[in-house]
Amino acid sequence: MAWQQIHLQLTKEQVELAEALFYEAEAVSILLEDAGDEPLFEPMPNEEPLWCDVILTAIFDTNTDDRFAQMDFEHLAQEVSAEVGASRVWLSVLDDKDWTREWMTHYKPVPCANNLWIVPQWLEAPDPNAANLILDPGLAFGTGYHATTRLCLDWLTEQDLTDKVVIDYGCGSGVLGVGALLLGAKQVLAVDIDPQAILATRQNAKLNGVEDKLLAFLPEEFKIYQEQNSIQADTITANILAKPLIHFAPYFATLLKNKGSIVLAGLIENQVNDVMNAYQIAFDMDIPYHYDNADDRHWYRLSATKR
Incomplete structure (x- = not known):
């Protein structure tokens, strides 16, 4: 069993729309990572800093949700990428593990x-x-x-x-x-x-x-x-x-x-x-x-x- 992942490389201004579109498609989680090497240090109160260039990963549960078994993730990825203007898009599969213990390794x-x-x-x-x-x-x-x-x-x-x-x-x-x-x-x-x-x-x-x-x-x-x-x-x-x-x-x-x-x-x-x-x-x-x-x-x- 595995989890389907869609990755987009985009600017921080494009992140909010991409998140909304993927959550609308019922992604179970979204991960944001630095696409370059830009440090983020201590924020001011009420600030939520984000890197200028971001890799957004949307994760879909294909293990327990039958609705995703026939889903065209390639089409969804291209659709969201075009909507937000992402510079790069790709897919990957995340193997299922005992996540309660995986971090210990x-x-x-x-x-x-x-x-x-x-x-x-x-x-x-x-x-x-x-x-x-x-x-x-x-x-x-x-x-x-x-x-x-x-x-x-x-x-x-x-x-x-x-x-x-x-x-x-x-x-x-x-x-x-x-x-x-x-x-x-x-x-x-x-x-x-x-x-x-x-x-x-x-x-x-x-x-x-x-x-x-x-x-x-x-x-x-x-x-x-x-x-x-x-x-x-x-x-x-x-x-x-x-x-x-x-x-x-x-x-x-x-x-x-x-x-x-x-x-x-x-x-x-x-x-x-x-x-x-x-x-x-x-x-x-x-x-x-x-x-x-x-x-x-x-x-x-x-x-x-x-x-």
């Missing part, structure tokens, strides 16, 4: 600095004697594959976290908070706006046997807990984006003890100075850091100590 253990490994839950640890962070990312951000996650984890391995309280703000899968606990932290307070991230963080804490040392909150819940308990952390991790990092600079300063440390990620080169300027008011900044390899070098990490 692309993961492998990820080495970080100082013998820390991120190990997907369904795989064997390459080195059983290493510090192995067992992870099931679920639907939350933070698999360890992204450079911003590894930049923060590498930094954490270089800190003395023994008996320290850590706030992981924007926790995603909980990978940084759980990593901090495996590296000796006493307690982690994890915060995220996504309820799915809270669930994933709690599950990953349990996978690693540190659930008794980690509390996960939505932001308003955390604010109440922090105020009631007068919590100030020794360390804050925040792997989010430039605009929220700038916005939270004064707030993070209130959450951190004097001489406490903070690590910030999710930044590209042209955002580094703006974020540094926001934190220099209350923090002594370290030199910005990024990897030298070509794939990851445009992502930067900042770290600092609260004065």
Whole structure:
């Protein structure tokens, strides 16, 4: 069994009409991809950025819907292509798979600095004697594959976290908070706006046997807990984006003890100075850091100590 796919290469101005025509033809899903090599970075509020040159893929379920068995997909493709003025059109077939498990085949253990490994839950640890962070990312951000996650984890391995309280703000899968606990932290307070991230963080804490040392909150819940308990952390991790990092600079300063440390990620080169300027008011900044390899070098990490 298979899924029929129709692909169009078109401009972003043509996308909306093409989507409408394919959904009218009862496509079950539409995928948009970059047809060139155009980066999209952090959008402004209410913006939905799109590449200038787009490959649109319309997917039709020929497995369970008999109406599509006799459908002339070639004719539909040419018809929509002509209507929207696409520059290129082609068809392909996507073999049916167990999609609930297919994504798992692309993961492998990820080495970080100082013998820390991120190990997907369904795989064997390459080195059983290493510090192995067992992870099931679920639907939350933070698999360890992204450079911003590894930049923060590498930094954490270089800190003395023994008996320290850590706030992981924007926790995603909980990978940084759980990593901090495996590296000796006493307690982690994890915060995220996504309820799915809270669930994933709690599950990953349990996978690693540190659930008794980690509390996960939505932001308003955390604010109440922090105020009631007068919590100030020794360390804050925040792997989010430039605009929220700038916005939270004064707030993070209130959450951190004097001489406490903070690590910030999710930044590209042209955002580094703006974020540094926001934190220099209350923090002594370290030199910005990024990897030298070509794939990851445009992502930067900042770290600092609260004065």
